[in-house]
Amino acid sequence: MAQIAAPPPREPVSIWRSLLGYIFDVRVIGVLGQIGFILLIVFVARAIGGNFAANAGRLGEAQFICRDGSFNYRCAYDFMESEAGFDIADAPKDYVNTDPYWRAFGIGVRNSLRVAVLGVILTAVVGTIAGIARLSNNWLISTLALWYVEITRNTPLLIQLFFVYFGVILTLPGLREAIRIPILDVYLSNRGLSIPSPQFTSSAAIWLAFLVLGVIQFQVLWIILGRREERTGRASNRVSWGIASFLIVAGLGWAVSTAVSETQGLMVTRANRIREVNDLEKMMLQRTGLNHLDDVDTLSEDELAAAEFKVCVVEDSSSETNLTRQLRRMGIPFSVNRSDRPDQATEKYAEGTCEAFAATKSVLAAERSTLEDLNSHLIIPVREIPIVWSMPTLEGLNLVGGTRLRPEYTGLLLALVIFYGGSLAEMVRAGIQSVSKGQSEAARALGLTEGQRLQLIVLPQALRVIIPPGIGVALSLAKDTSLGIAIGFPDMYAVSYTTMNQSGRVLQLFLLIMLVYMLISLVFSLLLNWYNERIKLVER
């Protein structure tokens, strides 16, 4: 039998040894190393900062000069308040090149966001369609989708952008031969894409309130019917009831807002004897000598031109769309004279270029007070509906009305959507394929329809797989709007670049750009992560 040896007596450890043991503890070494790391970072930062301070005086003397000529870092952004001096192709009407740099920069940010937001939405649509097409049981469609994905994923975005912009958009016919898609009233030409745009009149607020009401009652009805369903065990058609009641509320709101509000007006001379819009018909009959306005076509061109009701408007105002819509409906021949600002329109009205001036009542009242013989002018009410659609129409060499998306914008948007649609398609395909076949079979066995199967079984599970990489696609798309500079789209980056070239303030603008991109990235990822949190699988 082996004897268990007694443990050797423990030797007393000297204080120095135990101290050494503490020092060579992994944790102590780690902490010391990290402190060293901080010192290294500080050292490098100081070196670079020192270089920068030395160079700031030499290379960019103007960078930090204040208005009074003194040198101070706090004046880095003062230059942004001075005149920009350059035009921006894709800017709101009221931008002029004497506006400050800040304004120009803001417009650049707005342009970037316009591309990014619409781009993400359209990419989701295109990617989903292409991803589902990849799984189509039609060999041609799936092969086509495969080639779409392969080509978009294996060539640089920049080349695709040039293809779309130079190869497609700029080779479209000119404005006069623009391709018109009939029912939608969309015009496509090498000057861009013109689409009908909604204009909100002031009664839109009332209608919107009704819409909110509609949504609320939809929810309430949904819950009530759902409870009844649970109680009785009988299915009620919640969707149809909800939509129907919502439509009723919306329709009611439309009627109410049309009846209640009268903010639109028309200024006419008292001598014309027009007291309401309907009087125009009588006036027109008198003027043309016809018995009925349907016979207007029988007039010769000169006669028609003489009889036309000439109205002045401010360009792109909802009043214009609202009035012309009514005139057209009444069959009254008219011509529109557009001005940029109300006072210009008033001037034209006063000098007799047009017989009437259409605007909101408040504008008209203000403008009327500027007229000399204000008592000889009347403001008559014009009925309005909450939303009027401004339609693009070809007038001579120009397209008026609607919203025009410039070719650069259309090109950039299209290229981004095509490129990222291809990336997203693969994610959608992988997501759908990740849902096991048994799930679909079980759904069919339960007797769900194909639509229900997709909506209730496949999509919720597929989305969990699709969303996380989809967030990456959205973020990349938002960042790649900066490629607009290659085709001359004035996004934030392009505007900053011009600003940089003009002012020489490179560092400030870079900081600004990075800040804005980070904010955009942050907002995008917060939104999408929030959505991801909502739909992701809740595990034990």
Added chain:
Amino acid sequence: MTTLTESISQLRGSLGRGFNWQIFLEDNITGSWLQTIWVLLLAIVTAFVAAGQFAKLPVSTIVVLIAWFVGILLVAVGALSYRHTPLSRWLKNNLLSSVSNTILTLLVVLAIVAAINGVWQWGVVNATFDSVNTAPEFQPDNGATWGVIWAARKLLMTGQLAPAVTWRLWLAIGWIAVLWALSYVTGRPSLKARLRQLRVVTNVLWVLYPLFLYIFLAGVPKADYNVSAVLIGAVLLTAVYLLLWWQKVINFSYPTLIATLVAWPVFYTIWWGIGQSEVFSPINVDTWGGLMLTLIIAASVIVLSLPLGMVLALGRQSQVYGIPVWIIWPVAIVATLYYAFTSSPALWATARNPVEQLLALWPLLILAVAYLIGRMFRGNIVSAASTTFIELIRSVPLITLLFMGIVMAPFFLAPDAITPPKPWPVIVAYTLFSSAYMAETIRGGLQAIPKGQYEAADSLGFNTLQKMRFIILPQALRIVIPPIVGQFIGAFKSSSLVSVVGLFDFMGITRSILANPQWLGLRLELYVFLAVVYFLGSSVMSAYSRRLEVRLGAGER
């Protein structure tokens, strides 16, 4: 009682005898109102497209229509007689499975025919292939002028590189071809055992290839022999060797130690000698261009971003014992108080607007950073720094970083330094960008390794370096090969962005060629060429990645 098989065959017999229109209609058209509308819409659109096409391309449209009808006929006959031929079965399964699919097939075929016809007319029928007469007056109206690609071949491939040094580019290409051949030969299973030493030499040459490329294409300046540089380099290299040995990552042997000791001096001497001989005199790097520059940038970024990304990923995942809170907070509070009394009051007093007043409160930022480090990273500075770097870089577009590299470099370099030629800052900025993404990819691989592997390595007494080198990284990297190659492809494709910042890479030189009066009016020809080259490059890379995956994954599971 009939058996199941019998009843089924009976059912089949009864079904086969007559074609049931009702079931057919319900399956294909009247199943739901949505289906009805969809089929009708499809039919109307297809009819319009076919009519429109017929007016333009009568012959091919008729051929397509006849083929379509024949296909339907084949499938119908096969289905009704229960005797599908291979062709009719394939048609039924893949193209003509339902009414809507049948119509869709016709629509797609018509569209494809139209597209192919358009491309054919533009690219072949109306095109010219003359590389001499490419000026605007010789360009066909509706066709391509392919000659420009041959005429501009020198620019497209090498940009503004002086013709006198083109031989050095050929040398580089020849060198890589030789290496490839060596790798191929030594990698043959039948020769692998016999040529083991040659294989080692080949691998070393591969590792050194970037250096040779640099010598060939950038050149070596004539310089004095710097003894201290030799000594410092040798000492550093040996220190790294000893460190790795101390951490038991490599085995100690005298030959390797001696090799490490002399490697740098030998290399430096050769470098110096090349400089003296002036065979490879320096080339102005700004003259690089064309496909050459694209490949150089892409390859540098790929080669550099992998190790850097690995370091960043390991940094972000590091489990180092963080700086304890009882150190962080006192330091942060003292620093905050110090700056709050020395810097803030003056700033606050001279602030001109609310924003500047807010900025005057900057010492509070120190507290915020301390809070973040303590709370989010548990005092782990390495992780905090890596994470910050990665997230900062990932939130900005590449172009911004590239511009920053070019424009800001003179600001951050020492005042007396010479501004480097454009490709260098671009490569640096691009590498930083790429490595941030690479880090995230590798982190995905690190996180995919089961915890048990880390724990097993710990319980075996491995130190951190050993654990990573022998256990974690080999597995993690294998998992992330597909995304890493995806990143490489992305780096190759996105290298075209350097043209936006004024480099004359493949894309940039193309844009300048298009602006040349000699070739005015051309565009798509070169873009098509570019797209094809990029497509081929990317496809080769992804094909290689699939092979690599198979090879490395062999024996796994």
